[in-house]
Amino acid sequence: MAGKGITQDLLKEEILRQEDMRELFSFYDALLTARRQILQDLPPVVPADEAGAGEFAKALNEERYAASVAGPKIDPDAFAGAFQKMAAVVAKKAPHLAKAARFYAQLDPSTLPPFDPAAMGSSGLVASPEAGPAPEEPARKPALSIPENPEDPEGRLFRQLYTNAVQPFFEKFALELAPVVEKADWHEAYCPVCGNRPAIAQTIGGGARDLYCTFCGTRRHYPRLACPHCENTDHEQLRYMEISEKPQYRIDVCEDCKGYVKVLVQSGDSESESFNPFVADILTLHLDALAQKHGYSPNPQHPAH
Numbered sequence: 001m002a003g004k005g006i007t008q009d010l011l012k013e014e015i016l017r018q019e020d021m022r023e024l025f026s027f028y029d030a031l032l033t034a035r036r037q038i039l040q041d042l043p044p045v046v047p048a049d050e051a052g053a054g055e056f057a058k059a060l061n062e063e064r065y066a067a068s069v070a071g072p073k074i075d076p077d078a079f080a081g082a083f084q085k086m087a088a089v090v091a092k093k094a095p096h097l098a099k100a101a102r103f104y105a106q107l108d109p110s111t112l113p114p115f116d117p118a119a120m121g122s123s124g125l126v127a128s129p130e131a132g133p134a135p136e137e138p139a140r141k142p143a144l145s146i147p148e149n150p151e152d153p154e155g156r157l158f159r160q161l162y163t164n165a166v167q168p169f170f171e172k173f174a175l176e177l178a179p180v181v182e183k184a185d186w187h188e189a190y191c192p193v194c195g196n197r198p199a200i201a202q203t204i205g206g207g208a209r210d211l212y213c214t215f216c217g218t219r220r221h222y223p224r225l226a227c228p229h230c231e232n233t234d235h236e237q238l239r240y241m242e243i244s245e246k247p248q249y250r251i252d253v254c255e256d257c258k259g260y261v262k263v264l265v266q267s268g269d270s271e272s273e274s275f276n277p278f279v280a281d282i283l284t285l286h287l288d289a290l291a292q293k294h295g296y297s298p299n300p301q302h303p304a305h
C-alpha cells in the first residue's frame, strides 16, 4: 500500500486532530501559505549569464553547490514585500512574538539590509535545527543589522523573518535549477543548490533513500549506508531509532559524528506520492526533540571524512 502524501492538506488535518500542537501547526501553516504566495509571484531568479554558460552544471560536477556560483536574483521590492508578509504572519499567529514582530512589520522596508549570501545561516523558523554550512564553507555568521528592538534584543526573530523572506527566492532558484541538478552526478551530503545540510529523508519500498533540503526543497538520492553529515560508511556506526507510536517514521543516526536525519518510511512504490519536505519537517518536530534528547545533533560538528 502506498504511503500517504505529505502535503499542506495533511498539516491542516493534523491541526484539527492534535490539540496540543494546534497553535504551533497553524502558525507554520500560515507561514507556509505566505511563502507559497510569495513564490508564485516571483519572476525567474536564475541569473541568465551563469545558466547560459553552463556554470551551474560545471560547478555541480566539481562538487560545488549552485548558490556558491551565483545565488538567486533577489529583487529588493519583492524581498521587502516578503519580509513584511512574514512579519505580519508572526504578529498575527504567534502571540508571544507579536510585539517583536509588529516592530519589524512597521519598518520602512527600504531600510532592510540587502541580501548577503554570507549571512545565510539556518533554515529559520521552519527547520527547527540549525542547518549548518557545507563542510568546505567558512562558518556563516548573520551579519545583518536593523534590530535595536527591545522585544528582540539579540535579533533572533529578525534573522528568522529575514531567512523566511529569502526562502521563496531559493525555492524558486531550486525549481529552476532542478533539470541541471537531475543531470548532475552529485554525491555530496550537503544540498546541491543551497549548500545546507539535509534534515529529512524519505525511503521508498525499503530501497533508496532520498534526502530533502528543508530550505530550498531540493531532493536528491543518497546511499542508505552512508551518514548524510560526515559521509561515514561504517555500517556498525550507522543505526536508526524506531518510533514505536509512529512506525512510519524513524531517525537515522551516526555514532561517529552524532548526527541524525529524520526519515519517513514509505512502504509502497510511492515515488509519485506528494512529499512536501517543509510540511514533513514540521510534522516531525517531535522527532527532533527525541533525537536531541538522546544526544544527536541536526548539525554535528565533525569534519567530513
Ligand SMILES: [Zn+2]
Pocket (backbone or CB within 6 Å): 191, 192, 193, 194, 195, 196, 213, 214, 215, 216, 217, 218
Ligand atoms: Zn537546499
Ligand SMILES: [Zn+2]
Pocket (backbone or CB within 6 Å): 227, 228, 229, 230, 231, 232, 254, 255, 256, 257, 258, 259
Ligand atoms: Zn556521521
